[in-house]
Every structure is written in C-alpha cells, then in structure tokens.
Amino acid sequence: MTVEEYNKAVDKYADNLYRFVLKNLKDDHMSNDIVQDTFEKLWVKLENVSGLKVKTYLFTSAYHTMIDYIRKERKYSDVDLNNAYEPSHSAHYSDLGEILEQAVENLPEDQKAVVMLRDYEGYSYREIAEITDLSETQVKVYIYRARIYLKNYIGSMERVI
Amino acid sequence: MDINRNNYEAYLLDLMEGRLSDSDQQKVKDFLILNPDCSPPVFNSELRVLENSEIVYSGKQKLKKEFPNSDSGITESNFDLFSIARMEGDLTATQERDHQQLVEGDEEKSVNWSQWQHTRLVAPNVEYRGKSRLKRKTGLKRGIIWLSVLSSAAAIALLFTLLRVDTNVDRAPTVVNPPSFEGLDAPSSGEDADPPMLAEKSLAIADDPVLFSIKKNTDGPVESVGKGERLSPEVTQDTLLPVESKKVEPRPLRLAANKPNSALAVHVADYDQIKPLNIPPTKVSITNLSLSQIAEIDIQETLDAYTEKKDISLWSIANAGIKGINKITGADMSLLAARDERGDLSGFRFKSKRFSVSSPIERSE
Numbered sequence: 351m352t353v354e355e356y357n358k359a360v361d362k363y364a365d366n367l368y369r370f371v372l373k374n375l376k377d378d379h380m381s382n383d384i385v386q387d388t389f390e391k392l393w394v395k396l397e398n399v400s401g402l403k404v405k406t407y408l409f410t411s412a413y414h415t416m417i418d419y420i421r422k423e424r425k426y427s428d429v430d431l432n433n434a435y436e437p438s439h440s441a442h443y444s445d446l447g448e449i450l451e452q453a454v455e456n457l458p459e460d461q462k463a464v465v466m467l468r469d470y471e472g473y474s475y476r477e478i479a480e481i482t483d484l485s486e487t488q489v490k491v492y493i494y495r496a497r498i499y500l501k502n503y504i505g506s507m508e509r510v511i
Numbered sequence: 512m513d514i515n516r517n518n519y520e521a522y523l524l525d526l527m528e529g530r531l532s533d534s535d536q537q538k539v540k541d542f543l544i545l546n547p548d549c550s551p552p553v554f555n556s557e558l559r560v561l562e563n564s565e566i567v568y569s570g571k572q573k574l575k576k577e578f579p580n581s582d583s584g585i586t587e588s589n590f591d592l593f594s595i596a597r598m599e600g601d602l603t604a605t606q607e608r609d610h611q612q613l614v615e616g617d618e619e620k621s622v623n624w625s626q627w628q629h630t631r632l633v634a635p636n637v638e639y640r641g642k643s644r645l646k647r648k649t650g651l652k653r654g655i656i657w658l659s660v661l662s663s664a665a666a667i668a669l670l671f672t673l674l675r676v677d678t679n680v681d682r683a684p685t686v687v688n689p690p691s692f693e694g695l696d697a698p699s700s701g702e703d704a705d706p707p708m709l710a711e712k713s714l715a716i717a718d719d720p721v722l723f724s725i726k727k728n729t730d731g732p733v734e735s736v737g738k739g740e741r742l743s744p745e746v747t748q749d750t751l752l753p754v755e756s757k758k759v760e761p762r763p764l765r766l767a768a769n770k771p772n773s774a775l776a777v778h779v780a781d782y783d784q785i786k787p788l789n790i791p792p793t794k795v796s797i798t799n800l801s802l803s804q805i806a807e808i809d810i811q812e813t814l815d816a817y818t819e820k821k822d823i824s825l826w827s828i829a830n831a832g833i834k835g836i837n838k839i840t841g842a843d844m845s846l847l848a849a850r851d852e853r854g855d856l857s858g859f860r861f862k863s864k865r866f867s868v869s870s871p872i873e874r875s876e
Contacts, residue, residue: 497598
C-alpha cells in the first residue's frame, strides 16, 4: 500500500470507522482515540496491508481495540447487565428511529457490533466473521438474535406509544 | 484369587459387574456362605443396574432452530426466520416470492413483516473531523531526502570534476581574465580577492608562487591559507614561506563511495609541498540507498515534483548539497560560479578553510 492509498483510505473510511466506534461506545473522546490508533497501526503496517483489504483491516483493528476497551471498562463499572437488556417503558420517544436506537443500545456488545457492520457497512457474514474473529454461523446467530430483540423491542414500544 | 475380609468388597463389585470368571464367582459365593455378615443387604446374586428410561421430551421440534437454506420451505412456524432471512438477502427468488404471498395474504403477517423491516439500522451521516491530522506527508519528506541525496551527489560530482588532475596536460598555465564569481555563497566584496582562473584543469600554478601561504606552527599541524585570504593576527610575515612551484606535485583527489578497499585521499600543506595524508581506507556511505537506485532517479522529474522552479540547474543542486555538507559537518565550504559576458557559466571556484581551487569550464561547440 502506498502513502497515496493510505491518505485516500483516510478520506474514504475515517468517517465510517468513526461512526462505527462512536455508535458502539457513545464516547466521542475514546472514539477519536481509537480511530487515530487504528490509522496509526495501519501506517506502521503500511507495506503489509493490501489496498484492497484496507477497509477490513481498519474495522478489524478498531473492533478489537473497542472490545478490549469495553471489557476493561466493564470490569470497573457496576452496570446491571440483566436489566440493560430489558425494554425501558419509562423512556420517552418521539419516533421509531429513537426507539430503534435505544433498542440497539441495549444489545450485547458483540450483537451490536455485528449488526452495525451488517447494516452500516454492508459487510457479508464472511467479512464480519473475519473482522470479529467469529465463525460465520456465530455471526449469523448474533444477527438473528439481534433482529429478534429489536423487533420485539419495537413491537412492545409501539404498543406503549 | 485370594478373597478375604479385607478385600471382599472389590470382588463383590466385580461379581456384580460381571468381570469374574465362573470359578472366581464360585469362590466369592463360597466366601459369602462362610462369612454371612459380609453379604450386602440387597445382594441377591442378581446384578442391579440402572435401566435406560424411555422418557421422551415432546417439545424438541419447538426448540429446533434452522436457518432457511435454498431447500427450505416457508411454514407458519418458520415465518420469522424467513422474514429475517429475506431482510438479509439469504432467500432465493422462489422463497422470497412465497414469503411475499404469505405476507400479502395475512394482515398479521404483514404487520409482522413491517416490524422486521424496521429493525434495519440506517447509517447516520457522521463526519470525522480529524482526517487532516491522520494524513501523512511522507511523500514530500521522501522527496526532500531524495533531493538531498541528489544535491550531495551533484556536489561531489562537481568537486570530482573540479579537482581531477590531468597529468598529461602541459603544466604551463595560462592566466585568463579573472571572471567574476557570483555563486550563491559569494564572499563580501573586498574580503576575498578571487584568484586568477587557469585555462587547464591542474592544481599546479607555476607562475604564481604564492598560491598557498604556509603558516609555521611548531606545535600544532601546519595550516595553509589560500591566496588573498585574511591571515589570523598571530601570523606575521616572517612566518610565511613561499611555496616553490616546482615542488608542488599535483595529485588527484580520489573520492570513494561504497567501494570497500578504496582509500579516501586528501591533500594537506606540509611546509613546502602538498602531500596526501595516509588515511586508512574508509567506507563512505552516502545513504542507505544503493547507487543503482540513485542512478534510476529522474532528476528533473523529482525536482518538478517539489519545486515550481522548473529550470533549476545542477549548479543550484550542487550548491544546496555543499550547504548541506556544511551544516552536517560544520565545514565552511563554498562553491562559486564565474560567468562570461553572455551570462553563461565560465568557471567554478571551490573554496574551503584549507584550500581554494578554481577551474574554467571547457565548452564544446
């Protein structure tokens, strides 16, 4: 990969990468750090990364950095994960988009990341498996479970509204 | 087999699980007759083992999850899985048509399908504002490095040309009109008088015996100053000795670059003549770039990429190279150009603390 290709990759993928990390973490500062760190890693391995694989490389690197961060943060926080997965009927929503966004927030991290890679970036099961280090079947299961949860969440909130 | 009251339990277990031969089974039974208190309460010579039960869980089919494949048919029970599969684009055209028919024929399924479709995330427009910081300008940096290499190479090449001595040339020098030097590092007027230009490429100057003035220094090394250069205050006239021209033997200045076994010879003044120093062979490495790589560089193309001054000359590159060498080594060298009436380059003058050399440019029509 050449320097020109690297700079083109910044133009082409920095927004997507930032969106992916930001939507997962909801932390602008940390998302910035991860994007910078990811491109720094790409720069170090510039000659080993093919121009065709650069997007996958970026998302793979960012995903693992992000997951490591989440696990480290979770270790030090007292979040009640059992309640986090349940729909919150006390929240106020104005439209379906907000409901969906809240539903996505409640997804487990692995499901959330997989669905975002699928919907935001349009990756195939195989590509997502490559990025997340999961098997294709696992990816498929996570997407199916996430869809079922999102649909149930939307359905329950629609009834409330 | 030696059954006794200390080990009879092991033999009983073997008997129950059928691991004893007929004779050993008989020995165990004989032992139990003789020792009735060792007989287990439930033991009645029949093996007691748990039988496999035939209990069947009736809800197995409901637990099964099967992702639709190309052979799967849509049913009431797998409608949701088919809906997800349709969203993900996993269905064949036939399966998708079947699913659509089912949706259109059932209002509840239609609502259901609509909800499934709402689970697809819509990518928001998010702009990362730090892109400019992520970008690298190493191309320019590399270009500058290449330019520096080129400059140094050009400077060395010019020096080599200037200092090359042709011993077959007639030694009688012809003094030509001293040209004016207008190099980029030209000295201030009056401080440094330019030596006369010689019409041959030789360091030997017969008619001018004071090409090099030698300062006697009993303690330190001998120092030479070029003609016209300002002498330091401690140098008095009586410490200066004229150099006899006949003893001055021109010697070629050899430059070694990446050649193992080549010596770098330099000239120094030694009272009345110039001798080469015996410096052990030293490898001179310009950069880690191979000479073949340097040779492949298109100079003009490289320059065009990094300067808008398209007509930049080899002279400018050489001068930049010498500046660079000065900066790196702390030397005080300069390269001056002489121009004729038409403004064309007519000669060079290389000047350093140790010596000063001039040479005209031979132009072929």
